[in-house]
Amino acid sequence: MSFFSYLQNLDRDKLKLKLYSTTRDDVEKALITPVGSLDSLLALLSPAAEAFIEQMAQRSKALTRQRFGANVGMYLPLYLSNLCANECDYCGFSMSNKLKRETLSLKGIDAEMAVIKKTGYDSILLVSGEHETKVGIDYFKTVLPRVKQHFSYLAMEVQPLKESEYRDLVGLGLDAVMVYQETYNPDTYAKHHTRGKKQDFAYRLGTPERVARAGVDKIGIGVLLGLDDWRLDALLLGHHLTYLESRYWRSRYSVSLPRLRPCTGGITPKVELTDKGLVQLICAFRLFNQQLEISLSTRESAQLRDNLFELGITNISAGSSTQPGGYVNPDTQLNQFDISDERSAQEVGAAIKAKGLNPVWKDWESAWIPTHSP
Numbered sequence: 001m002s003f004f005s006y007l008q009n010l011d012r013d014k015l016k017l018k019l020y021s022t023t024r025d026d027v028e029k030a031l032i033t034p035v036g037s038l039d040s041l042l043a044l045l046s047p048a049a050e051a052f053i054e055q056m057a058q059r060s061k062a063l064t065r066q067r068f069g070a071n072v073g074m075y076l077p078l079y080l081s082n083l084c085a086n087e088c089d090y091c092g093f094s095m096s097n098k099l100k101r102e103t104l105s106l107k108g109i110d111a112e113m114a115v116i117k118k119t120g121y122d123s124i125l126l127v128s129g130e131h132e133t134k135v136g137i138d139y140f141k142t143v144l145p146r147v148k149q150h151f152s153y154l155a156m157e158v159q160p161l162k163e164s165e166y167r168d169l170v171g172l173g174l175d176a177v178m179v180y181q182e183t184y185n186p187d188t189y190a191k192h193h194t195r196g197k198k199q200d201f202a203y204r205l206g207t208p209e210r211v212a213r214a215g216v217d218k219i220g221i222g223v224l225l226g227l228d229d230w231r232l233d234a235l236l237l238g239h240h241l242t243y244l245e246s247r248y249w250r251s252r253y254s255v256s257l258p259r260l261r262p263c264t265g266g267i268t269p270k271v272e273l274t275d276k277g278l279v280q281l282i283c284a285f286r287l288f289n290q291q292l293e294i295s296l297s298t299r300e301s302a303q304l305r306d307n308l309f310e311l312g313i314t315n316i317s318a319g320s321s322t323q324p325g326g327y328v329n330p331d332t333q334l335n336q337f338d339i340s341d342e343r344s345a346q347e348v349g350a351a352i353k354a355k356g357l358n359p360v361w362k363d364w365e366s367a368w369i370p371t372h373s374p
């Protein structure tokens with residue numbers, strides 16, 4: 001059964017009712033057996049768990065250090081293109097937004113990489129709008145080998161591709177794919193995605209399964225917090241993660257928990273997730289899944305990020321630009337969304353060290369290739 005069918009069989013109303021009628025007793029029970037239990041995750045995401053945030057934070061912090069040591073992985077997005085054939089009302093790259101469109105040539109990518117390499121980064125996330133004719137598989141097949149020459153770990157956040165295309169890209173050095181469902185509510189999804197291929201909820205939802213079958217090492221899933229009820233969306237993210245881990249156990253998984261940010265022509269959040277709520281969410285996922293990588297982008301403020309580093313976050317970006325060519329020309333105005341933490345990578349690295357943690361710029365060496373099976 002695909003995750004799309006799995007989701008169709010879930011009773012959203014019943015889950016929502018359960019979330020909002022959870023009691024203190026339920027949360028106390030969940031805290032005894034949180035690992036891998038979707039019922040416990042539900043309780044930890046409920047309003048009733050707000051009274052336990054301090055306890056959850058202490059445990060989350062200890063579990064994260066136990067599994068990941070004092071390490072915080074550093075990655076940087078490299079925006080390849082802001083061309084997009086979709087209309088998503090929360091995104092500055094939406095096709096109807098009047099902004100200068102640009103797709104980086106190999107020369108442009110080389111220039112961006114030269115600036116990025118000087119900052120010490122060795123993990124790169126290639127990002128583009130979703131425009132399959134102009135920024136499609138042929139473009140990616142040209143770009144990946146070039147980028148892989150300079151970065152040991154290469155992730156992509158682009159339009160959903162076919163399984164065979166992901167397989168081809170794995171052969172060219174692809175290590176990870178980030179593909180976010182934005183919301184697990186099909187009605188809300190339809191309201192916010194009004195033009196283009198992204199309107200196909202089921203195709204997007206099936207993407208992590210295609211990525212896993214193609215043998216990609218790491219798969220990132222997530223929701224855009226603020227589009228719909230964040231507690232329910234987060235719970236369904238937990239269902240999605242459990243579904244994937246139980247079937248495609250050869251891949252590793254990460255979740256991203258971005259809150260809706262202002263952008264060109266965009267909307268304001270309908271359902272606000274407070275800072276306290278974000279802490280609850282991170283801790284609930286850490287207690288639920290101790291192997292899980294949790295990443296945090298520069299959408300959050302410097303002060304909040306400094307506090308969250310310790311609690312359960314394992315990967316962060318810093319000194320990011322969200323526009324093509326933005327590292328060479330930081331003044332261009334083509335941003336996908338506004339950045340809140342505007343510190344340089346070095347400043348964020350120093351803030352991580354001040355917390356007694358270790359910013360890790362490189363934790364992957366692609367030179368080792370097995371030559372035979374044991």
Ligand code: SF4
Nearest residue numbers: 084088091093094129
């Ligand atoms: S969210 Fe992605 S698909 Fe939607 S407009 Fe932005 S870049 Fe395009």
